[in-house]
Amino acid sequence: MTGCAVVGIYNTRQARALDRTSESLLLEAVVGALDDAGLRIEDVDGVSAPLQDHLLYDLACGPAWVGAKMGIAGVMEAAGAIATGQCTTVVLASAQAGQYVERDSTAPWTRPESEFVAAWGLFTAAEFALVARRHMHRFGTTSRQMAEVAAIIRNNGHVNPAAVYYGRGPYTADDVLSSRIIADPYHLLDCATTSEGGCGIVVTSLARARSLRQRPVVVLAGGADHFGPSYRYPPSFDLRGRRPEELAANGWVGAIAGRRAFGVAGLRPQDVDVCELYDSFSFELIRQLEALGFCPPGEGGPWVSAARLGPGDELPITTDGGTMSYSHPGGVPNLMQRITRAVEQLRGTCSTNQVAGAEVALCTNGGSGAMFLDVMLLGVDR
């Protein structure tokens, strides 16, 4: 237990293209998240907006603590600052509009520029494909199993009126498999999209949270497994460092962080009611479920095929449609939105795909072809 809670969340409208500036979206996200929490800007003594670090100045709420990390890592950093008495209430916000106009492609903010990968035509989808292809080779995982996962997430977005791709389905695994190849084994519908939007989150102490407007969502535990800088080195499934643990390999990134988080929270994977997993590419869901201990390493393909992950199933995943369908605004609402969705699930306020009685949610942020995975467990206040 960190002794901290998420008390405010807000997402602006999300769209392929918004006729807005990142700055106006950012301010809307801050105001929206504070309003959701029932707090005023005067109550804030911590600000975390790493890619828009002028926010603190613009809000004129300094001197204040400032965060440097993003998404889940940003919330864990804020919780640590609150727990160590550096501040009491942190607003985290990010927004993106008008910057990435290369709309035909996935996540244009992630292009590798290193001379050691760019010279051979690696790009985002190809980096993730290297990891997926290795898993297929070692364990017999199939393109159809990946497509089934993509169809579940895209259908979650299909029914979500707030999703960028609302009403664009429903999709079957065959639809995914018949979309054009981007980087084998990934088809177009195995990949995240690109869109615009803003997101805000407010974190404070659990003691203060209990006097606020919303049912507190407790930050139970978190962790971060990283292998190195994004898009500089290739993600190599079997790459190992100096760590002795069996699962301390690049292909299982997240396994150590996940086990630590479950240990701190005193929970097991079977205690999780809903997983808001970061869905950059379809295989990444299979990989994360294995790494986090939901199924044995290597068995994720058949495991996800057994009708476990959809609405009403034993472990609903990425219930708003995720980056494949809900929204994928880079820098970094995309990372924060797994948290806001998990909070909605635990408040019981999702307008679509609400998991009945959800008490524990797990969310993840990952990327750069599985070079990192951040993990966070959230729970209702007991």
Added chain:
Amino acid sequence: VTPAFPVPYVAAIVDLDEGWQMVSNVVECPLDGVDIGLPVEVRFVAHKDITVPCFRPVRPVSAEEQG
């Protein structure tokens, strides 16, 4: 991806006999013939401004042979 890379092309991580791995492209091989574990050797490929090490099969591979 830039127009410098006409599709399809094969991006791969190559295990070197010296004990390292590197990213490269598999060249001079039909797409269906590329498989994990395929023995390859270096083949320097010249582009307009740069020459980069790529890898081709040690033995020529036909698509029929690999299925």
